[in-house]
Amino acid sequence: MTPRRTIAVVPAHNEEGAIGGVVDEIRAFDPSFDVVVVDDASTDTTGAVAAAHGAAVLRLPFNLGIGGAVQTGFKYAHERGYDVAVRLDGDGQHDASQIGNLLGPLLRDEADIVTGSRFAGASSDYRAPLARRIGIIWFARIVSLLTRQRVTDTTSGFQALNRKGIELFADDYPNDYPEVEATVLVFKHRLRLAEVPVQMRERETGQSSITLVRSIYYVFKVTLALLVAMVRKYAVPREEVARS
Numbered sequence: 001m002t003p004r005r006t007i008a009v010v011p012a013h014n015e016e017g018a019i020g021g022v023v024d025e026i027r028a029f030d031p032s033f034d035v036v037v038v039d040d041a042s043t044d045t046t047g048a049v050a051a052a053h054g055a056a057v058l059r060l061p062f063n064l065g066i067g068g069a070v071q072t073g074f075k076y077a078h079e080r081g082y083d084v085a086v087r088l089d090g091d092g093q094h095d096a097s098q099i100g101n102l103l104g105p106l107l108r109d110e111a112d113i114v115t116g117s118r119f120a121g122a123s124s125d126y127r128a129p130l131a132r133r134i135g136i137i138w139f140a141r142i143v144s145l146l147t148r149q150r151v152t153d154t155t156s157g158f159q160a161l162n163r164k165g166i167e168l169f170a171d172d173y174p175n176d177y178p179e180v181e182a183t184v185l186v187f188k189h190r191l192r193l194a195e196v197p198v199q200m201r202e203r204e205t206g207q208s209s210i211t212l213v214r215s216i217y218y219v220f221k222v223t224l225a226l227l228v229a230m231v232r233k234y235a236v237p238r239e240e241v242a243r244s
Contacts, residue, residue, distance in 0.1 A: 005083040008099075009034050009073030011066055012090025013040040016049050022088060023053040025096035036076055037090065038216045066157075067178035071169060074161075074184040079171035079211070085166050094158040098198045102160035105194045112191040113165040115151075115183075116158035116198035134221050139180045142223065147187040152195060154180045164191055180222050 008026045013017050019037060026035050035055040039047035041063040051057045058072055070087065070128035077085040088094040098116065105111040117191060119140075139154045155181055161169065168189055186193045 004032075005081065006030070006033050006077070006084050007033045007077050007080075007082045008078060008096075009068035009070070009085050009087045010035065010050075010090050011040060011073060012037055012042065012046050012050070013063065013066075014042045014044050014046060014211070015090040015092075016042070016044040016046045017110070019046050019090050019144050020049045020053045022090055022092055022094075023050055023055045026088070027054065027098045028084075028097075030141055031097050033086075034082075036073055038069040038073045038076075040064055040066075041195045042108075042125065065175060067173055067175035070157075070178065071173035073168040074166055074173065078166050080142035082166065083163060085161045087157060087161070089157045093200050095199060095201060096159075101198055102158070103197045105196065106160055106162050110192070111194035112162050113186055114160045114194045114196060115153060115156050116200075117151075117153035117156060117195040118200050119152040120195045120197040134216070138219060139222065143180065144185060149187070149193070151183060151193070153184045156200075157196060158200070174225070177218050180226050 008028075010019070010022060012022075015022075023035055023037070026033055035052035037047070037055045037057050039050065039059045041060050047057045047059050058076060060069065062070065065070070073087070074085060084103070086099055088096060088099075094116070102114045102116055105114045109168055117135075136153065136155055140152050143154045144150050165186075168185070168191060169182065172185060174185070179225065183193065
């Protein structure tokens with residue numbers, strides 16, 4: 001089912017309790033997948049555990065945050081010529097058995113980037129904390145308005161990308177709370193985005209970095225960034241530039 005050159009990109013920071021299971025689940029879904037764990041300067045044994053489970057590990061010398069870690073993984077995938085990259089977070093919330101849902105639209109050439117949405121399905125039972133839920137709804141509505149395409153989950157980090165998507169995010173990826181801005185980035189570069197319904201699990205180990213105060217900061221900061229992003233001049237994909 002999967003392309004010959006596929007890699008799973010897993011950003012992780014202090015996830016020693018979950019990362020081994022994440023790598024094992026990816027291997028169980030498809031043993032042909034390569035797996036790279038981007039260890040974002042963890043102070044625990046995240047990198048060592050990932051390596052022991054068979055993943056390639058990129059150890060960052062200092063903490064870049066989720067945006068920098070994700071972009072590092074996509075740069076790795078781009079430089080090595082992978083056809084498809086699947087991004088999963090290192091905390092175990094993304095169920096690797098559902099990767100096939102994300103790959104379908106890519107393999108049918110219906111999208112360049114596919115996002116696993118917690119809210120796209122009619123039977124979704126995902127229940128985020130109130131502050132986070134309000135932020136998710138707000139960003140889904142404002143991004144849908146700005147891009148003129150309905151999106152339901154702009155904060156999901158569960159994605160599959162083809163070569164165009166890998167190249168885009170290797171070259172340009174937001175740094176702080178990146179997923180919402182990255183959704184707008186996709187449309188500004190005229191790539192095709194699709195959502196598919198997925199189920200996500202609650203975090204079993206570690207601790208989320210998103211508190212109530214950070215959620216409020218997140219809403220104001222990212223809303224401003226979205227407005228700036230819409231007036232920022234982005235380059236279109238290289239092949240379109242060449243044809244023009």
